[in-house]
Amino acid sequence: MPKHRRQWRSQLTRAEEGRGWVFFALYVLAFPFLMGLVQRSFGGELPVAEASVIYYLLSVTLVFLVFWSFLKNGFYLLLDWLPENLFAFGTGLVGAGALHFLVMRLPYPVENPNAYNYLEQYAMSPAATVVIVVVLMPIVEEALFRGLLFGAVRRYSRALAYGLSTLLFAVYCVWQFVFTYNGMDLRYLLLFAQYVPMSLALCWSYDNGGSVWTPVALHMVLNAAALFHAIR
Template structure:
């Protein structure tokens, strides 16, 4: 797990800067979406190398408890959708830039956008946020694991928007409310199924639904 924590620290601090530098160097030669595909592929490959034993054992648990894991993913999907609908009734002062940008990203690079959101991003984020953070905290305290891991992921999804538009706007942190149901459902799914791969499947389904609904609006 030490290797995982080192990777997580680099993922939050160093990798985004490297990614921005690569995009500036390539310029128009490689579209942003395709560059992001390479970025997440590299992250996923490194995680597999660093945490192979954990991921293989977790895959064995997925197969051994296939019914429990699929049920956990299905229940998590329904619960996250219902809670997300209720949270959507809360009037927020800002709109979510993520969902607003999906139609444009998909129009420019449909395949790359789908691969990032539905395949690569769920794998990387579940290994880090559920497998590493929630899984380690769960060993010491179930309440602490949910109390920290759920809001940490929700804030992670929106913190970059606080200063993304040239000025610091703390209102964008309120968008974390929209990600709390998803984060809680993913933690519960991982705990219930005892395999990180059921949470990955649930994350893929949730991102797929989000992409589809954003394109349908």
């Protein structure tokens, strides 16, 4: 007989949630500035790609320390509910691709610097760039934006969980561009629309698969596709 879908409940313990929000705030607000400070302290001699690998390795280590039980249980849920998670992954991948095609037809006042950044980083250090973009980033960001943010809000409102997780992740992907070019250009915030399809698909895959490792895997595939498109 087919399994009945489990009722949604937050998979995080109260302790993990508390530690998670502290880590979330540090990761979004403090860590990028600390990374820039470290880079400047070496007078620009510390290679950016290698420094970023260290930064994300430390971030992933902290993610496992903060969310260990959640990530471990998510792996067991992935195995126990493999058909549901495979379906959520596949439909999320197709949906992200279709919606991305549509949003990229919209006119934007500025070009997205991400493709050029990927190309530049890959040219300097291919292996480090692949490790960062395809492996480390998805683990950290899915634990925070889907496991913590989506999961915490989802137990109160499914619509609000989708809205907050999708919007905040999409804005997070572009906010640094606003301050990149010796000033402030708020037009770059409009590029958040390009990340809405991906963010929606990641929420969908977690909500319908039940394991955080499903959006992690989907995030890895989507990032790999974006990197391949940038360097080809």
